[in-house]
Amino acid sequence: MTTPDPNENYTDAALRIGDVDPYPQRLVGEFIGIVTRNDWVNDEYKHVVLKVHEHATKAYAGQMFHLLCPSPDGAEVWMRRPMSVYRVDKTAGEVEFLYKSEGRGTRGMATLQPGDEFNIAGPLGVGFKLQPSWKNIVVLGRGVGLATLAPLSQLAAENGVGVTAILSARHEGVVMSKELFDDLGAHTITVLDSDGSSDVENVERILETLIAQGKTDAFFTCGSNRLLKLMQRLGKKHGIPGQVAMEQIMVCGFGACYVCVRTFEVDGKRVLKRVCRDGPVFNMQEAVGW
Amino acid sequence: MVDLTVKIGDITLQNPVQPASGAFSWEYNDVIDLNRLGALVAKTICREPRLGNPTPRMAETEAGIIQSIGLPGKGIEYFVEHIVPEYARFTPPLVVSVSSESIEDFAALAEELSVPDVDVIEANISCPTRNATGGNFAMHEDYTRDCITAIRAKTRKPLWVKLSPNAGDIVSIARAAEDAGADALVIANTFLSLKIRTDNFRPALGNKFGGLVSPALKPIVLRMVYQVAKAVKIPIIGIGGVTKAEDVVEYMLAGATAVGIGYAGFRNPTALISIIDDLAAWCDERGIKKVTELIGAVRDQDMEMDTLNAASAGV
Numbered sequence A: 001m002t003t004p005d006p007n008e009n010y011t012d013a014a015l016r017i018g019d020v021d022p023y024p025q026r027l028v029g030e031f032i033g034i035v036t037r038n039d040w041v042n043d044e045y046k047h048v049v050l051k052v053h054e055h056a057t058k059a060y061a062g063q064m065f066h067l068l069c070p071s072p073d074g075a076e077v078w079m080r081r082p083m084s085v086y087r088v089d090k091t092a093g094e095v096e097f098l099y100k101s102e103g104r105g106t107r108g109m110a111t112l113q114p115g116d117e118f119n120i121a122g123p124l125g126v127g128f129k130l131q132p133s134w135k136n137i138v139v140l141g142r143g144v145g146l147a148t149l150a151p152l153s154q155l156a157a158e159n160g161v162g163v164t165a166i167l168s169a170r171h172e173g174v175v176m177s178k179e180l181f182d183d184l185g186a187h188t189i190t191v192l193d194s195d196g197s198s199d200v201e202n203v204e205r206i207l208e209t210l211i212a213q214g215k216t217d218a219f220f221t222c223g224s225n226r227l228l229k230l231m232q233r234l235g236k237k238h239g240i241p242g243q244v245a246m247e248q249i250m251v252c253g254f255g256a257c258y259v260c261v262r263t264f265e266v267d268g269k270r271v272l273k274r275v276c277r278d279g280p281v282f283n284m285q286e287a288v289g290w
Numbered sequence B: 001m002v003d004l005t006v007k008i009g010d011i012t013l014q015n016p017v018q019p020a021s022g023a024f025s026w027e028y029n030d031v032i033d034l035n036r037l038g039a040l041v042a043k044t045i046c047r048e049p050r051l052g053n054p055t056p057r058m059a060e061t062e063a064g065i066i067q068s069i070g071l072p073g074k075g076i077e078y079f080v081e082h083i084v085p086e087y088a089r090f091t092p093p094l095v096v097s098v099s100s101e102s103i104e105d106f107a108a109l110a111e112e113l114s115v116p117d118v119d120v121i122e123a124n125i126s127c128p129t130r131n132a133t134g135g136n137f138a139m140h141e142d143y144t145r146d147c148i149t150a151i152r153a154k155t156r157k158p159l160w161v162k163l164s165p166n167a168g169d170i171v172s173i174a175r176a177a178e179d180a181g182a183d184a185l186v187i188a189n190t191f192l193s194l195k196i197r198t199d200n201f202r203p204a205l206g207n208k209f210g211g212l213v214s215p216a217l218k219p220i221v222l223r224m225v226y227q228v229a230k231a232v233k234i235p236i237i238g239i240g241g242v243t244k245a246e247d248v249v250e251y252m253l254a255g256a257t258a259v260g261i262g263y264a265g266f267r268n269p270t271a272l273i274s275i276i277d278d279l280a281a282w283c284d285e286r287g288i289k290k291v292t293e294l295i296g297a298v299r300d301q302d303m304e305m306d307t308l309n310a311a312s313a314g315v
């Protein structure tokens, strides 16, 4: 804890690296991390690495942090931005995020320099769950959705589960995280808009081949409605379970405000669920696309 | 160490800091120790299960966020059976917020909510996206009086009444609520607002209008608390734009006995705890023994009224 400055506009009791936690039974923390790097990985995406209090490294695949982004333009950024964790390095005490710099929050994030403080709250929500009986899974993602799926591949690798990662992108220059998936021993297949290989028909052929090879105990997806619909259809047809990570505008992140609701279909009934607390990872068959 | 306890009618709060209805739930226990709060305040409940308003439910503006949630909830039966026990695990008093579009139903709901684990009924007669005859009774003096009289007749629990900043003359409405039997006033709910997107010409919120939530509202609500405090005898809970301990002090100086906090807990989930700690430190540094010394302690009786004298003083 630092001594509060009475002239500061806001107050914080966030945990810094090495702080003794005054509330050890906590599940979620507000942390002040220190940026160690914040580099461009291609024309559109940046990769930020933060040194954090050890509690923050309890985050697992599919969970999010709520980020208090610096301002890109001098005006206030009023709300935190939810972002799924890209990688956790427990030994180094680091959490990492991969993001596309587009809105005001992420543009502000892009200005972070090594040594800067960055306030993050989390880990939040329900992430991906692997069933012990699954030997081979398929992850299919597009764009920044692949950042959400990357730690799942890490989890699978740690549990000896084989991963096929189908990475969809507009062109070769913006394929996300291929090295990370490769390093984890995943079998990666890149599909692109530029050569037409990302067409739903082609991705369907790839998935059908994987199904025939018995490589598809479960499906995982994030970031594309088209691909979600495809996996739902094939999942239903072949009885393959699946999980999807969803997005929504968030305010509290704790399940209190009901800003982040989306429609799901459960047992034939349409219901609302909170992405921040009931998700962000949901049963793929319950998701209603967008 | 300063004594932070305050009394609101018969209810004693261990400190004057509590969450604002709708911006809080027991789930915040994941990140802060709820037993440290002055009170726990549940989200406004209605009789029937409600989905709430169409999304998007929040949009950022240059001056704060606007939000329109539409009071979603699982209805009163579920609330009493499942949600009240979630709060009852903690020690601070439980304030239950309730709303209805008809006065009879409002009173009946208050009666049904008067169960042992509930310590206070907060009548939310100020949901900004409802109309004056359908739930937003705080827009009008007579509707306020009728509604609070009806509720008072049906419950013996302490009754707090949440007023609207959108009403023209909040002082008369506050008096009407006091006359009708309110034990305390909660000032205030959110300001009705609108944002239009210039990329597609559509309102930014699914419900078109929303309530503005921002630290910018603090000076306006503070003025209302000050004016109402001069006109009523019952305690006031000030809500609007509290983000730090000095804001609590300011509200108390204006006449509030306690404050409610919404936005600051979104920005910093640990904000309520640090505000309580900072408030204690602020009082200790100044040798203030009881936080109640601050209530209504604004020094406005001996203000310099002569402009030439005032303009010759130091800045």
Ligand SMILES: Cc1cc2nc3c(=O)[nH]c(=O)nc-3n(C[C@H](O)[C@H](O)[C@H](O)COP(=O)(O)O)c2cc1C
Pocket: A251, A257, A259, B020, B021, B022, B023, B043, B044, B067, B069, B071, B097, B124, B162, B188, B189, B190, B213, B214, B215, B217, B239, B240, B241, B242, B260, B261, B262, B263, B264
């Ligand atoms: C997301 C959200 C939901 C709210 N829901 C309710 C509600 O259900 N009942 C109520 O009386 N006020 C509700 N409010 C208003 C708050 O209780 C409070 O009056 C307002 O946020 C101003 O306080 P603040 O400036 O500290 O945020 C809500 C506010 C927000 C931001």
Ligand code: FES
Pocket: A249, A250, A251, A252, A253, A254, A255, A256, A257, A258, A259, A260, A261, A274, A275, A276, A277
């Ligand atoms: S962001 Fe508040 S309930 Fe999900």
